[in-house]
Amino acid sequence: MQERGAGEVRSRTDQRRTKLSIIIDIIPSKSFAHRAYLCSALSDHPSQVICRFTSEDIEATRECVRALREGESVMECGESGSTLRFLLPVMGALGRRGVFMTKGRLADRPLSPLREELERHGCRLSPPGTSPVTIEGQLTSGEYVIPGNVSSQFISGLLTALPLLKGNSTVVIEGPLESSAYVDITTEVLMKFGIGWVKKITGDGCCYEIPGGQMYQGPRQYVVEGDWSNAAFWLCAGVIGKEPVTVRGLRKDSLQGDRRIVDILRDFGAELRWDGSEITAFPSRLTGTEVDVSGVPDLAPVIALAASVASGRTDINNAGRLRLKESDRLTSVAESMNALGARVREKKDKLVIRGSGGASLIGGYVKSWGDHRIVMMEAMASLVCEHKVIIRGKEAVSKSWPGFFQELERAGLAGNLK
Ligand SMILES: O=C(O)C1=C[C@@H](OP(=O)(O)O)[C@@H](O)[C@H](O)C1
């Protein structure tokens, strides 16, 4: 066995052969970390949040909750959509003025209809599209109506804030809730911090009834589980590359919707196997498939990469909301993969990919689009490129994992990157 720090390569026996497998210890879930730090800060006795690694987004939430506890109004959100959309209603519920500083594309990402609902319930916000985003006034309890197809983060933010009000509230979700797993993560963390709610299914949507006057009270320690959104890139690397990749630190029964990557890669024909709490992705021949990403938007770049080397056509459907992320991810995925020699067509709310049938892509220069998930896609794409891949602005990866490139090197997967 050869020790290589966090990423290691070890000899691994499976039923048919002995193979070298790259081992990745996955980073803690960014989604769980945001919620745990925020709920902990709202408790009288803050829990100790155990989160092994950090990132720009997690640090943004940590800095904001520090400001919250110390009575400050300026909140440095960086580019973290979750941080802004969770803290905004919380400041309203506490009746505190909040000045949210944003970077990159964050101020242009949607806040409506959360903004209108906060204004309808007693708060005043700065005009749309301006930075900083400010909020003042006291939020009042009542009925909040949010369509289910813009951002689940609006709902997560309200579910976190409304228990702090005196009166009872209801969050009505109109139409199917996209990214619903992220709301399940929120309600799970709220429950761990002693917050109650009742979910009811309505005609074409659902609602959450939230009793007012609740107190946050967390466990003494809260351990953040592993990140499936990030693991998806490593599992894809195992499937498209030359060596199996084993990821450890993930919960098989996680509430994270992105654990669907296992089924999605299997739909492509990939071989993935669990061994206790470790999952290994083996180099596989892939065949194109159809994937609905309305519930798992963050997986789209990974799926596009797998599809680019599969045989036949892949359709990534219901992907309109990808345009509202750190970059317009339909354009950035299509343009980056095409620059490397793939064949990706961008449509209004979907991507259509003609795979290379196992043949190598070309490689070359790509830009980061200021988007961590695009950088990771491009870096993993280098495994299937004939020539080197050069990523301009690759430091954008720090939004979710500053150590990504070191890990890639330790794992021996950075050889075709310049
Ligand atoms: O609540 C969360 O932790 C997240 C929700 C999702 O956003 P949307 O609900 O806006 O799709 C996801 O894309 C984002 O990376 C994290």
Ligand SMILES: C=C(OP(=O)(O)O)C(=O)O
């Ligand atoms: C969209 C993302 O995060 P956020 O919305 O919190 O900025 C992401 O991590 O891909």
